[in-house]
Amino acid sequence: MPCGVPAKYPGKTHFKPGANYAKPSGNPLGKNPSDLWEFLRDEWDGAFWDIPNCKANHPEKTEHPCQFPIELVERCVLAFTDVGDWVLDPFGGVGTTAVAAALHQRRAVSFEREMAYQQIALERMQALQAGTLRYRPMGKPIHEPTGGEKVAQVPAQWLQHR
Ligand SMILES: C[S@@+](CC[C@H](N)C(=O)[O-])C[C@H]1O[C@@H](n2cnc3c(N)ncnc32)[C@H](O)[C@@H]1O
Secondary structure (H helix, E strand, O other), rough: OOEEEEEOOOOOOOOOOOOOOOOOOOOOOOEEEEHHHHHHHHHHHHOOOOOOOOOOOOOOOOOOHHHHHHHHHHHHHHHHHOOOOOOEEEEOOOHHHHHHHOOOOOEEEEEOOOOOHHHHHHHHHHHHHHOOOOOOOOOOOOOOOOOOHHHHOHHHHOOOOO
């Protein structure tokens, strides 16, 4: 069975008149690669991409202070290149662009002036090849706090400003 990402809006239905009118428009198995363009189209319609940044406990986080999330680059790679194309990132940091390109069977060139970041980029590419790289799958719904978590509470010192 395909391993899908649960749909964010599973209750969505087809709205255009026709055979599918009012039927669920999503996939009961969730988002999977065959849904890719549908979910990207939905987000384009929404006019912005909502992708968590690489802070706190993000699985892709390295020591780089301004690392891109892989998904951000993946979307561009898929939108603007074909399988086998070259992708160049002259400010490659820890290799996010190269990882995103390789994930989708593109070739990549990455420049980076800091040796420490080059090393991390190399290790990420090796981990990708070995199947051990931790990353957030494209299209994974963003965790919404329930309100009960400690980090979702308004700090006591802020209450005086309300
Ligand atoms: C915004 S960061 C890129 C982060 C990258 N997108 C990632 O996810 O890891 C820009 C990077 O460009 C590098 N850089 C700046 N000037 C450079 C230059 N002249 N040649 C190569 N790399 C450079 C910096 O060291 C920094 O790591």
